[in-house]
Amino acid sequence: MTYCVAFLLDAGLVFASDSRTNAGVDYISTYSKMHVFQPAPDRLxxxxxxxxLATTQAVxxxxxxxLRRHGVGPMGSAVPGMPVGSGPGITGEAVDPPLQTSVFVGLGATAPAPVAAVAPEAGHPTAGTAAAHGPPSVAADPPQEQGDEPANLVTARYLFEAADYVGRMSVAVQEQHRATLHxxxxxxxxxxxxxxxxxxxxxxLYLIYPQGNAVMATRETPFLQIGESKYGKPPLDFVGHCGLSLEDAARLCLISQVITRRSNLSVxxxxxxxxxxxxxxxxxxxxxxxKGAPEIGRSMQVWAACMQEGLRRLPRFAWEEDPL
Known part of the structure; x- marks a missing residue:
């Protein structure tokens, strides 16, 4: 199992994930659950x-x-026989050790600002129904001709089209193996x-269900969770809102991960x-x-101390105030 959470903010987006997979008490391994794609300079x-895990890897x-069919290669490498795309070049990840990620970028253009270097250490869906900041306008879009290829990460004009694409890929993979796995x-x-x-x-943000449909995060429901979500949900409910800074939301998502780890060994x-x-x-x-990163231990210590202080400050029962 795993636990991933993403937060919709006025200032942007925050993503958090663990890296544990569990196929039994005697088989626990590590796989990255976070994958970054930048197939063109106008999208991320x-x-x-x-x-x-097999389904997610197949997707x-x-x-x-x-992406390769559209001339987009991994880390800016050329795809033999494919036309050169218009992407931004390699997105530099100044992180040590290197992250297990799938960063796909277009070919033959100038690279954007690199990702800043940072510390080297290293399912219960939430539903929503309205647009995150209001519905996108589609009046200026040309009508899609019948028979056009369905949208993908390169051709999607809106994020919901990209979410629909991932959902279709997921359903197709599941159908291919459903009978034998069942x-x-x-x-x-x-x-x-x-x-x-x-x-x-x-x-x-969009949460994409196994059935291929998706719901979006909203201002009323600004975070989405997948995997072992119940343990880390209370801090998000009580403290989280769209007005947080990116750093505060990241701290909140990290403590949500740490609390979940404390309660569930599969995370x-x-x-x-x-x-x-x-x-x-x-x-x-x-x-x-x-494991052992100081940010994890310190975050848990501070959070536990705040909980203990909150317990001491809770109202007394009547018999404590006047025991006689």
Whole structure:
């Protein structure tokens, strides 16, 4: 199992994920659940994944295949036989150790500002129904001709089209293996959170269900969770809101991860955090916190101390005030 959370803010987006997979008490391994895609200079996506690991990896492979078909290669490498795209070049990740991520970028153009270096250490869906900051305008869009290829990460004009694309990929992969896995009693389902921004559209978040449909984060429900979500939800409910800074929301998402780890052994470090400022189409900060990282221990100490202080300040019962 796993736990991923993403937060919609006025200032941008924050993503957090653990890296533990659990196929039994005697088989626990580490896989990154956070994947970054920048197929063109006018768009940036972050995909969080939970559920069947084979399904999520197959979906990622399908996405990468489609990007290559559009002339977009990994880390700026050329795709033989494909036309050169118009992407931004390599997005530099100054993080040590290197993160397990899928950063796909277009070919042959100038690189954007690199991701800043940071500390080297390293399913219960939330539903919403309204647009994150109001519905996007579609009046200026030309009508899509019948028979046009469905939108993907390269051609999508709006974030909801990209979410629909990931949902279709997920359903197709699940259908391919559902029968055989069902015979063994295993679940083929996977759940995703897709966040990002396409130039001209607002930044946003979508939770993509195993059935392929999706719901978006809203100002009333600004965070989305997948995986083991129940343990880390209370801090988000009580403290979280759209007006937080990116750094405060990142701290809140980290403590949500740490609390979940304390209550569920199927969630654990390394924890990954990524901050995406609104309207900048870049990841401004990304860190990977391994087991024993001081940020994890210090965050838990401070949070526990605040809880203990809150307990001492709660109102006394009547018999405590006047025991006689």
């Amino acid at each position: 996506f972050v995909l969080l994944a939970a559920g069947n 990622l492979n399908q996405i990468q295949r489609d 015979q063994s009693g295993a679940s083929v389902e996977a759940t995703f959170i897709l966040g990002g921004q396409i130039e001209g559209d607002r930044h946003g 654990g470090p390394p924890f990954e955090l990524a901050l995406m400022p609104a309207n900048e189409l870049r990841i401004s900060r990304r860190i990977k916190l391994a």
